[in-house]
Amino acid sequence: MAKGVILLAAGGTGGHLFPAEALAHELTGRGWAVHLATDERAERFAGQFPAAAIHPIQSATMGSKNPFAVLAAFWKIWRGVRQASAVIASVKPAIVVGFGGYPTLPPLYAATRRKVPTLIHEQNAVMGRANRALAGRVDAIAGGFLPEDTSATGVKTVTTGNPVRPQVLEAAKTPYAASAGEEPFRFLVFGGSQGAQFFSDAVPAAIARLSDAQRRRLAITQQARADDVPRVKAAYATLDIEAEVSPFFTDMAARLAAAHLVMSRSGASTVSEIAVIGRPALLVPYPHALDHDQAANAAALAAAGGAEVHPQSTLSAERIAVLVGGLMDDPGKAATMAAAAKSSGKPDAARLLADLTEAIASRKTVSEFRKETHA
Known part of the structure; x- marks a missing residue:
């Protein structure tokens, strides 16, 4: 029997989905049931994703300066938050982990509203817009290249590296x-x-x-x-x-x-x-x-x-x-x-990220995780 459910949220491009897939393999091996929240673009990548279920969630990009487009995007994101909230209520994840891209906004916002532990992973050396919007709300941040420092986000950042898939x-x-x-x-x-x-x-x-x-x-x-x-x-x-x-x-x-x-x-x-x-x-x-x-x-x-x-x-x-x-x-x-x-290279990044995921799921702080692992 699975330990429980972990919900991963990722934008539907390879850059977001590949590290999520790597973490999913590691967590599945540890006995977790992994679910994925994403958008329709993920279809061509989904065949190799070890998810017990895939939940399509509405979202929208916030790049337009047209006020009508902005309103439409907000409305779509809000509908996505309601969708994600229903998914979270149904599957009861121990934690929601986001990997960037606008499709991660609804699941992570819904999780923070429901007091479910949250973690985001930023693959790049510079934090993307979706993760920047979430950084102040989540419990922990994992980084591929991000620094650990004394800033508001740096103190809850752990540099894990970017997880790579088993094929890699x-x-x-x-x-x-x-x-x-x-x-x-x-x-x-x-x-x-x-x-x-x-x-x-x-x-x-x-x-x-x-x-x-x-x-x-x-x-x-x-x-x-x-x-x-x-x-x-x-x-x-x-x-x-x-x-x-x-x-x-x-x-x-x-x-x-x-x-x-x-x-x-x-x-x-x-x-x-x-x-x-x-x-x-x-x-x-x-x-x-x-x-x-x-x-x-x-x-x-x-x-x-x-x-x-x-x-x-x-x-x-x-x-x-x-x-x-x-x-x-x-x-x-x-x-x-x-x-x-x-x-x-950091071939053990998936293991490190899985360790952090399990720690935050058990309501430990980043500081406690660092003390236990010397990360």
Whole structure:
């Protein structure tokens, strides 16, 4: 029989759902029944989520300056709070844990109104808007990169790292083997769960600028938006490059493990998974990210020596060709970056977050948790 129910709440993108999924696996292994509150976008990720039940909850983004849109958003969020309150009354969770994104607002607000213990996890180095709105109300905050300090939120923050899924931990068992000489060189390009048009435009043009010898070695896996897939495939076919292009890969962890080089955006989950698996990366932070959170995430991995960070505005096709070609021709540098990335990874983040979740569920304070665990 399960210990009880823990309700996880996450926005319906991979960046929010993947760490929630990792925690769900850990908690399920400890005997908890895990439920998930999310939105309709989560459908393509939900197949691998170990939830006893999934509860669709209404919510809305608060980005508009139109007063009618703001009122409509508030009304939708309020309906979501009522939905979430009914779910909480029904399943009686020991704690509600939020992972960011606007769909977390209704469940966490409902939980605080009902005096249910609450915890939020912030994946990024800069707290997102939804978590900022909740930070003052919840009992504890877990952070992937957030500092523990003396501020109002810092005193109840525990740096757990970002939980990674079991598939990532399995992939991390594959050691990095640099590609040298004429050996195949596997290049993985992806832009997060939403894809990235910049990579669809720039990377094929960059590959065209590599030498014939370099192109003969290349095998490319690239995530692209559905609308971009045909032209990206055609570009690589014209270059006679072995390439697999798709909007979504269900086995991304295995593809990361197989890669000799990764080029990607720098969302928190992406950076954390690259680090745990240990692969050299060229990180291109999304330039329009609020609060520049992706740049801060990328800086953390770059500081460890596991990645190079390149603003999108500095990357022409010629520049990308130089960067990729340089690492293809310098397996020693690629191996050094891979080792540095792996040394900065936190493969035990799911265990640490589960420990904190159980502590807050039992009504312990963050201070008491720190004393018990020396966290």
